[in-house]
Amino acid sequence: MASPDQSTPPTSIASYEEPPPTIQFTNIEALCQAIEEVSGDFLVVQNVSPTDFEEINRQEPRRFRLRRYHADKEILIITIPNDLHEALHIGIYRRYDYQLGPGGIESWRSIGSTTLRPRGHPGGDGGEGDSCGGPKPARNHKGAWPTLVIEAGDSESLGALRDDMRWWFSASDHQVNIVLLAKFDHSNQRIIIERWEEEIQIRPGATTTTRAASSAVQPVLRQSIIITRDAATDSYHVARSALALSFRLLFLRDPGPQEGDFIISIADLKAYARDVWEVV
Structure with a gap:
């Protein structure tokens, strides 16, 4: 198979800053070869039927993740986990996991890269x-x-990551409560972290009697954190605040004694940024 081209797929599934690397699916062997040739961390694959997707999903072991499959358009977006991509998300998750403490393994399940399907759409x-x-x-x-x-996003745009965020809320029927996006902005040499949650929003003009019918659950940006590096001093600056994660949204209950929201401090975010920049 030739190297992936740069043609834009005929879909509005994501907002790309630049045309993404794109191929037509033919077989598993050709797909794996194309993945080896991609320089960034994602690839758009067209002409992937539901049967093809199941075959790709069964491949073990595989050095890629099935970030998103859109059955109606037969488009598969693949994540290629390079060093920078992995540092962006693992560094945050490990700092959260560390705060769970010794009892964390008993109260929390790390789901990892399990393929999840919207309710009622197993295929x-x-x-x-x-x-x-x-x-x-x-x-x-x-x-x-x-x-x-x-x-996380290395070559994938922030707009595309936000489309991923919307998919998680919608496809899960709002069972996902927090989506964190971690994007490395190469042009400005910074890390962008966004914390998204959902809230009920009332449409303008709704009366008291029509308010329930006029309301909708919408994603809301709760936090935007920018981390920059001073190359001259090898120091890091965190704009705005520490990263806060609601205990209630994570655990689906109110916190008990000795429990509370999880805070990834500015010092921890600076240490996280240092780890990220080491693999840029």
């Missing part, structure tokens, strides 16, 4: 997160959706 759309998990016992069963999802 349709699907997706895998970079880092994700949910509480035990509520989300400790096959096919359970996480409450926390972290998605």
Whole structure:
């Protein structure tokens, strides 16, 4: 197979800053060869039928993730986990996981890159997160959706990552409660971290009697954190605040004694940034 071309796929599934690397699916062997030739961390694959997707999904071991499959358009977006991509999401998840403490393994399930499908569409759309998990016992069963999802982007644009975020909320029927996006902005040499949650929004003009029918659950940007590096001093600057994660949204209950929201401090974010820049 020739190297992936740069033609834009005929779909509005994501907002790309530049045309993404794109190929037509023919067979598994050719797909794996194309993945080896991609320089960034994602690839758009067209002409992937539901049967093809199931075959790709069964490949073990595989050095890629099935980020998103759109069955209606037969388009598959593949994540190619290079060093920078992995550092962006793992660095955040590990700092959260560390705060769970010794009892964390008993109360939290790390779901990893399990392929999840929207309810009622077992043979349709699907997706895998970079880092994700949910509480035990509520989300400790096959096919359970996480409450926390972290998605990373190296060559993938922030707009495309935001489309991923919307998919998680929608496809899970709003069972996903927090989506974190971690994007390395090469042009400005900075890390962008966004924390998205959902809230009910009332459409303008709704009366008291029509308010319920006029309301909708919409993603809301709760936090935007920018981390920059001073190359001269090898120091890091975190704009705005520490990263805060709601205990209630993560664990689906109110915190008990000695429990509370999880805070990834500015010092921790600087250490995280140092780890990321080491693989840029």
